Amino acid sequence: MLAAVYKGKKNIEIRNIPKPEIGDNEVLLKVKACSICGTDRKIYEYGHFKIKEKNEQILGHEISGVIEEVGKKVDYYEKGMRIALAPNVGCGFCEVCRKGLEQLCLDYNAFGISWPGGFAEYVKIPEIAVKHGNLVEIPKSLSHEEAAVIEPLSCCYNAYESLNVRPGESLLIFGAGPMGILHLILNKHLGIGMTIVTDVDEKRLKLSQGFGADYIVKSDSGIKKTIMSLTNGIGVDNIITAASVPEIQEEALELVAINGKINFFAGLPVGKEEIKLNSNIIHYKQLKITGTTGASLKQFRQTVKLSQNAGCNLKKIITKKIGVEELSTIFEDISVFNNNMKIVVSFER
Template sequence: MNAALLYEKEDLRLGTLPEPQIGEGEVLIRTGGASICGTDIRMWKNGHAFATPDQPLVIGHEMAGTIARVGAGVRGLQAGQRVCVAPNYNPVSSELTVAGEGYLDPDYRALGIHEHGAFAEYVRIPREAVLQGNLFPIPNHVSFAAAAMVEPLSCVYNNYEKARTGPGDVVLIVGAGPIGVMHAKLSKMVGAGKVIVNDRHEDRLALVRSIDPSFITICGDPGEELKRLTGGRGADVIITACSSADIQARAVELAAVNGRVLFFGGLPKGKSHVPLDTNLIHYKQLLVTGTTRQSLRQFQKTLALIADGLLVVDDLVTATYPLGEIQKAFAGAVSRTGGLKTAISFN
């Protein structure tokens, strides 16, 4: 089968691998659609411990496809079924898995991170992931490209549950990439009074406005315009959908009294110690927290939002490349010439 293999830093090659063999309890997926995530780009830029010249890794963890085969003992799934895949699973049980938060367990595993993932014609789903319930049937009217985006959108949904965004809230999202637009869409769906998207790049903000003209956009530092829009109050919810220490520090300054500040974008290793004005947190009674990944419950909920037409994600895909042009796809995603979300198609 054809596959995109990461060997080391900035060394992603299209190659061939044997079609995966599955054992008892496992499932083989024929990939129908996948998309490039910021994590994939960071792995390509910086290298990754599980991708080496001796053992290259098929990266990619946002995926959907059709079940090609099921192993002995698999129940409730059958060949020909259309599914999307939650990539994170737990080899062993723990307190966190029992609580439904196995994705936070330090020993979790993920397709495309620890073992071969989405950017291949076939993906083997391990027995533990099958038993955990990581395969979700998708209705025929949901495209594979849309189903692949359940994974990032469910991460955004996790953030929403922490933020408790409600009717009338002013929401400031810093970062106008695909994740930022997902935050904006979800905030609007739950009734936010003003959805404000901030970025340094006007071309990105123009894309945001083309997707939904009701989104308010601010280029550059948002401080003065945010004051004008809120009568000096600040934002009830601030989401840092970007990897910036300066933005994390600025967020507590821009938040309203009783505001919620959520760090969605992580920072590079060695750069995560950020000075925050704790008096602002104290005297404004701010909630400052972060989120990562998603639970299977959140994954299932997000799939339902897409399937029921409550959240449209197809308009986030601004570039699509076949697997054979994976290097071109990454070049576009890295340089931002690809627009928002870059999808990978499969014949």
């Protein structure tokens, strides 16, 4: 099978490797689409602690496909089932897993990181992932390309749940990249009120048009004035920081309404993770600040359900489709990522 094999920092080789063989309790998934995540770009640049140096790996964790083969002892799953794959698999035994938060398990595995991922024609699904239910059936109304975007959308849904967003509330999203826009799509779909998207980059702001934001504003020194005038001086009910910039986390406290909520969605770069927080603002405005990372299996399944009707337009965010052979060079070309929302590796072309 054709695969994009990651061989270490800045080195991906396209080559033919043997199709995986499955055991009695495993499943073979034929990949139809796998979207590129910021994490894939990070691994390409800097490596990952779960991928030992000199070890090869197939990246890609935003995977959809069709079941090709089912092990003799596997119940329920059948050849031909259309699937979105939840990539994170917890140990299943620790306290965190028992709370249903397997994505936070310290002993986790993930497709495209510790296990071979979706930048290849086939992915073997190990027994533990089959038994945990990581193979999630998708409805016909969802294309494979849209299903690949379920994974990042499920991370947005985790943020949505943590904020306890109420219908009609207002929302400010820092960051007009693919994740920021997925937050916008999700919250619009689930009944948010006024939405504002902000970014420092004019080009990104332009790209973010057409996804339903009520206001798209440039993030500059006048941002507070702009937001206050858009909200009658009240501030915004919900703020999501979807860019890895320390200053916006500090700024969010100034822009949020009394009794408002903030989600620190994007992590900060190593060495820049200490920020200045005016704790009295949190106290006197009675704020709620949450952090989220990844999504639980339950949230992943819920995201499949909520995206299946036409009101959730995921198609639009996929602005580029490439073949697996293009993965050897695409990460070198920053402009491709600057000029696009989601880029999907398609095996259906």
